[in-house]
Amino acid sequence: MTLPDDKELESILGDGVDLNTFKQILEMDEPGDNEFSTSIVFGFFEQAEETFESMNTALNEKDLDKLSELGHFLKGSSATLGLIKVRDGCEKIQRYGKQENLDGSPEPDTNVCLERVKEALTAVKSDYEEVEVGLKKFYDKDDEEEEGA
Amino acid sequence: MSGTEASAAQGGGGNNASEFVRKLFRMLEDPSHQDVARWGKDGDSFVVVEGEKFTRSILPKHFKHSNMSSFIRQLNKYDFHKVKPSGDGDSTSPNGNVLEFKHPYFRVDSKDDLDNIRRKAPATRKPQVPEDFTTSQHVSVISEQLTATQQQVQQLQELFADVSQTNRLLVNEVLTLQKMLNAQKQAQHEMLNYLSPYNHSRNSGMMGHSMNSNGGMSTADGDEAVPELRRARELLSSVAPDTVADRELERLHDIYESPADSATMVTPVSMPMMHDPMNDISRYPVYPVGQTVGIDPFHSDHINKIPYAMPNEGSSGSLDHHQQQQHTTQPGASNQMTSTSGHAESMDKPASLWGAKKPVVFLVEDDGTCAKIGIKFLKSMGCDVEHAINGVEAFNRINAVGRDHFDLIFMDIIMPRLDGVSATMYIRQHCPTTPIIAMTSNIRPDEVNGYFEHGMNGVLAKPFTKEGMLKSVKTNLQHLLKNPPNQSDNGHGSGFLMNVPYLSTTGNPIKFESPTPPTGAGGSNWTSGHISQNGVDQGFGLMDGSSQYNMAQSRGGYSTMDASSGRLSDHDSPPEKRQRLNNSQRNYA
Numbered sequence: 073m074t075l076p077d078d079k080e081l082e083s084i085l086g087d088g089v090d091l092n093t094f095k096q097i098l099e100m101d102e103p104g105d106n107e108f109s110t111s112i113v114f115g116f117f118e119q120a121e122e123t124f125e126s127m128n129t130a131l132n133e134k135d136l137d138k139l140s141e142l143g144h145f146l147k148g149s150s151a152t153l154g155l156i157k158v159r160d161g162c163e164k165i166q167r168y169g170k171q172e173n174l175d176g177s178p179e180p181d182t183n184v185c186l187e188r189v190k191e192a193l194t195a196v197k198s199d200y201e202e203v204e205v206g207l208k209k210f211y212d213k214d215d216e217e218e219e220g221a
Numbered sequence: 222m223s224g225t226e227a228s229a230a231q232g233g234g235g236n237n238a239s240e241f242v243r244k245l246f247r248m249l250e251d252p253s254h255q256d257v258a259r260w261g262k263d264g265d266s267f268v269v270v271e272g273e274k275f276t277r278s279i280l281p282k283h284f285k286h287s288n289m290s291s292f293i294r295q296l297n298k299y300d301f302h303k304v305k306p307s308g309d310g311d312s313t314s315p316n317g318n319v320l321e322f323k324h325p326y327f328r329v330d331s332k333d334d335l336d337n338i339r340r341k342a343p344a345t346r347k348p349q350v351p352e353d354f355t356t357s358q359h360v361s362v363i364s365e366q367l368t369a370t371q372q373q374v375q376q377l378q379e380l381f382a383d384v385s386q387t388n389r390l391l392v393n394e395v396l397t398l399q400k401m402l403n404a405q406k407q408a409q410h411e412m413l414n415y416l417s418p419y420n421h422s423r424n425s426g427m428m429g430h431s432m433n434s435n436g437g438m439s440t441a442d443g444d445e446a447v448p449e450l451r452r453a454r455e456l457l458s459s460v461a462p463d464t465v466a467d468r469e470l471e472r473l474h475d476i477y478e479s480p481a482d483s484a485t486m487v488t489p490v491s492m493p494m495m496h497d498p499m500n501d502i503s504r505y506p507v508y509p510v511g512q513t514v515g516i517d518p519f520h521s522d523h524i525n526k527i528p529y530a531m532p533n534e535g536s537s538g539s540l541d542h543h544q545q546q547q548h549t550t551q552p553g554a555s556n557q558m559t560s561t562s563g564h565a566e567s568m569d570k571p572a573s574l575w576g577a578k579k580p581v582v583f584l585v586e587d588d589g590t591c592a593k594i595g596i597k598f599l600k601s602m603g604c605d606v607e608h609a610i611n612g613v614e615a616f617n618r619i620n621a622v623g624r625d626h627f628d629l630i631f632m633d634i635i636m637p638r639l640d641g642v643s644a645t646m647y648i649r650q651h652c653p654t655t656p657i658i659a660m661t662s663n664i665r666p667d668e669v670n671g672y673f674e675h676g677m678n679g680v681l682a683k684p685f686t687k688e689g690m691l692k693s694v695k696t697n698l699q700h701l702l703k704n705p706p707n708q709s710d711n712g713h714g715s716g717f718l719m720n721v722p723y724l725s726t727t728g729n730p731i732k733f734e735s736p737t738p739p740t741g742a743g744g745s746n747w748t749s750g751h752i753s754q755n756g757v758d759q760g761f762g763l764m765d766g767s768s769q770y771n772m773a774q775s776r777g778g779y780s781t782m783d784a785s786s787g788r789l790s791d792h793d794s795p796p797e798k799r800q801r802l803n804n805s806q807r808n809y810a
Contacts, residue, residue, distance in 0.1 A: 096687060100597045108597060116590050144635060148662065149590030151684035159684075 085206040088199055093154025106211070113207050116149055120158070120200055127165065127193055136182060139189050140169025155203050161196025165189050241284075241295055242327070242338045248283045249329070261321060264329035266304060269320040296322055298340050392473045399467075406457055413450055456670060574603050574695075576703040580628040581605045582694070585615040585644065586660065587636040591683070595631065595660075598687045602694055604629075612639025616647045624652040629697050631681065631690075634661035634672070642675045649676040656697040660685060 081091055097109045123146045130138040143166030150158040164174065168188040173179045179188075249260050249267050257279055258269045269275045276289045284292065293303075301322040326334035582604045586592040592608055599606045607627070609615040616639065619627065630648070634641040645657050659672040662683040669680055681693050695702060 093684065093686070097594060100594070100601065112590060112593050115593065119589060141635075144662075145588060148588045148683055151662070152588075152591050152594055154684075 081210075084210045086202055088155060088157040088203040089206065090154035090156045093152070097153060110211055113153065113211070116153055116155075117204060117207075119149060120146060120204075124193070124197055124200070127189075131186065131190060131193065134182070134186055136169045136171060136185055136189070138169075140166050143167075143169055155200075157199035158196055158203065161192050161199055164192040165196065168192065239299065239338065239340065242299060242335050244283050246327075246332065246335060248279060254279055260329045261323075265327070266321050266323035267327070268306065269322075272318045272320060293320075299338050300324060300341050301327065388473070392470060395470060396474060409453070409457060413453055417450055456673065459666065459670065574703060575701055578701055579603060579605055580694070580698045580701050581607065581626060583607050583609065583615065583618070583627040583630040585609045585612065585630065585636070585641065586633040587611055588633070591633070591660075591685075595685065595690065598685075598690050599694070601687070602691055604694065611636045612641060612644030612647075614638075615644050619648055619652055624655065627655055628701060629694060630655055630657040631660045631693075632657050632677065634659055634663060642672060642677070645672075645676050658693050658697065 078091055081095075082089075085091070085094070097112055098106065101108045123142050127139060127142050130136075130142065143162045143164070147159050147162035147166060150156075150162060167174055167176075168179065168185045171179050171182065171185050179185055245267070248258060257271050257274050258267065260266070261268050272289060276287050276292075280287045280289070280292055286292075296303075301324045304321045304323045306319045306321045324338055326337040328334060582599050584592060584595050584599065584606055586595060586608070587610050592610070596606045596608055607618065609618055612632075615630075615632070619630075632641040632645060636644075639647075641659060641661070648655075648657065656678040657676065658679040658681050659669075659677045660681045660683060661668075661672075664680060664682050672680060679693055679697065681689055
């Protein structure tokens, strides 16, 4: 496959993806297919959706510790893929789950924290959907090109 | 009733007297009905002359009722006695219903004595018997509760005894550990002092050879001749004892121990072994901790501003280069990565990186995405990779294959079942030398110090890049490299500088010699200006917590050399420390 240039890539993926990080994953693909990066990206989709599900459950159970843990977990993989918006959202969830404000100061009110996590989760889901659409578009497009070629 | 009567009572003097008695007294003082009720002729009794009129008019006025028998009952309660009317000439009363009452303290001339007129103790009531059942039930319930409470108290006492015993042990243990720690710090300093001249001469010798193409840089480097040593010192000195906590400990210890014992035990805490004059006033065990002059690069404020950038970001030339390479079918993805940062020689093919033996790397990581990418990166570098998803699995695997199986371990910190730090502590029991690199996004200085203290050898900041990982691999597996870095990277400024710190630590088993992120003085080169500059150019510095410091520092020296080197030596380290550290540094300052 050929990599589209940065502008094209950015127009497909949107500003929620750090191109340099993501390209690093693409560069791990064997020439001619993107099996590896596809497996990583689609593996991440599964992981993210499961994690959001768990986050919802933890929110209902008001389990801030669990939320922080889940935030940390998804932060790691989203950052590795360069999904910076998702990463930042997860960071927020991790922080508020630890009852910290974004600047690291303690936030003793658990209800405030739960509320903030809820907001952050809504935001991160929409950021996620955005990059999901972009990434799927990217891989679809690639497939078409390969079929055409 | 309160207002008027209270003031009347005060006026009458008999303040404490019962309401009834005072009313009675006032009634008798009232001149308007002397014909109905009045003092007896001796003033030691009172007389109700006309019972009927008394009941109708006087009782309602003074006692708010009109019930003679109730009045008499009240009198009885206060121990008034009915007396036989004294013949005082009033016996004119035809009805003969004159009543006269008497109380020893109830006298016309002695209001104060009213206080002594008390209600008689109420007679014990007869109808107790029907209540006995419920009462006894209450009593038994209460006594049960009491027993339960007593048991609880006893349990709490036992618990308290246990806890205080444990606490005493812990306090002693902590003090002993502090003592050991101080001794070890001392030992480490001795080693550092011993190593300083050695490394310095070696480093500067090497500088002289390799860096003559860029004279300015060698100056900058000379100034930082032995970054490991300095950072090791900083690391040591950054672990300042919490004096408040220490004092509290001592206090506890004093409580637990006899004074004689505590004197010997507390000594190591309160009297550091260093002869440094600074220590005599401030109780730092090794070095006085310098003021935090510089910016802490790991502070979240800064971390968040540092882009998680790739090495090729910000250099448009390399991007073009990069694009071109995409069109070739050259398999070495690593080539693309590394060429952009300017040291491709040793990286043309992954296989060429290593000598006779391919390194076996153990990746311990619970997150599937990170793990897959990490494995891919490592494999592309020509390493054999094994993967474990938590600390327990890692520990078991290492036990199963033996201590020499793995050449390098990348260890996630936050993992289910057993975290990376704990896993490292277990692994270190059997496997003391295999380098273990913490792979984490938690890279605050205290956290990083924790990793080193628990036996880890380096930090790879997450999200890691191939570049960062490659540096960790190369740094820790130099003995397996086909081309040692000091030969392969000559002439490539940043690439070379990156490796400088490692050259001096080759084969050095002392763990605190490993590259560590800076605290205090060392961090000063990370001014925000540099972050914006280096963050883009050299963003991958962040990817490897162990080397980003070097990167930034080298880069800082490179771009704003005079300013940074001057500042470093003039302001950023406490004078004594600098002097001790390396006298020769002053020559460059």
